[in-house]
Amino acid sequence: MHEVAQSPWVALAYLIAGVCFILALRGLSSPATSRRGNRLGMAGMTIAVVTTLVTHEIASLPEILVAIAIGGGIGWVIARRIAMTAMPQLVAAFHSLVGLAAVLVGVAAFLNPTAFGIADTVVPLVGPSFASIHAASRIELILGVAIGAITFSGSVIAFLKLNGTMSGAAILLPQRHAINVGTAIAILFFAYQFFATQSPLDFWLVAALAFAIGFLLIIPIGGADMPVVVSMLNSYSGWAAAAMGFTLGNTAMIITGALVGSSGAILSYIMCRAMNRSFISVIAGGFGAVAGGGGGAAIDRPWKRGSAEDAAFLMKEAGQVVIVPGYGMAVAQAQHVLREMGDKLKHHGVRVKYAIHPVAGRMPGHMNVLLAEANVPYDEVFELEDINADFAQTDVAFVIGANDVTNPAAKTDKTSPIYGMPVLDVEKAGTVLFIKRSMGGVGYAGVDNELFYRDNTMMLLADAKKMVEEIVKALD
């Protein structure tokens, strides 16, 4: 069995760490308790690390401490410096590290199974003795390595796409479904071979193919589907940790893996529901690659154009203004000047609210963080289901950098690719002010927005940040 005698206190310590992690997530049910939750998470991690260090015979402690210091220093500096708009790519990059760490731990456990307490030494009648890994551990090990490898390569692609290093467009390989299915079958085959024979060749083949499939799965997925992808990879990183937890029989790792795994899965589900798309269709990819299918992009229909002064006048006279931000706001970095506009409006006695669609931005909750960064109080920010009934009593809806999530065609036009997707009912407001760069471009889904041609819509054609700056000036 395990070479280190497991006192019940050790198991208890890992259990406490696991409970701390549960409470860390529990704290996030409200911003008021969230910071205490985060501290509990840190405490749990400290308990897990210290327990591991004091209960194992360590050949060289300084090396380990240096490794922690190097990694910790890098992580801390990145966390301090990163811009809030870059949060999606940061999270993707962090996921890739968890995935790679899982692979490395899996390989280390494979090379030195006795240290992990997962093997019996077999002394055959002929030849040298060798470590035979337990059957269950072989399954856990190969699962952990495969999931870790998929998480790693998938997250690297997601990072490159979110960071703009690689085009956000869906890249479609010919026969990609056949390639993916073939790769998946090959992984299962070699994983079974490894289970049966513990052969190193099968182990490495599984790792290599898993890296490949992570890459193949993410390249056909377009930029706006990234909230689902990032959540899914979040989930995978959890399952990888859980698989390693099984290998080590470690409660803290298993609890954490289950928590993170379900967290990512639930977030993916929420994102898919908000787009009215099935998880399978997102993963199959290619959405938005063929632009302008349905809806007929009739650009020559009449529409109204407004100026910053018109917008300022309308909002100043309004009783309630609802601001609808989208990814475009993040790209233009317009959140600070937007909050300034909100403050000015409040001085004029206007009630200001913010409406967030679940898939606005490139990751779940992206808009909320940006607004919080700009000092918008979180009790002025509302989710779709909490604010949709409000638009009928709203004088001005101010759409900045969002498009598809406001398209009324999703409710009425059965031929539209976004039909059935829950949208913000901005058209019910007295006036809709819609900031857009130009009339030519369409939203991510490649459909024209009905909203532009409504009688109560005024288009503000300009860069989002510049337009809001001008409105702020006009409000003085």
Next chain:
Amino acid sequence: MTFVSILSIFVLACFVGYYVVWSVTPALHTPLMAVTNAISSVIIVGALVASAAAAVPGAKWLGLLAVVLASVNIFGGFAVTERMLAMYKKKER
């Protein structure tokens, strides 16, 4: 621990995760991703076990590299979550 007792913990933890995560307010979904990222780096426990054992040098060095990667995540993940959460403020009245 037997496989079944480990599996029991895992299955129950999945249920706990399900209910806890649904109670997270959507406004905090980005911090949720950052903090789950940090805690999934508890995989550092495995990395430490690998780097503690000196018998197989290759495994030890892989373990140390995994310790570095997981530490980036732990410190980075918790610090960035802390930074984000500090920004969420209520209206001053």
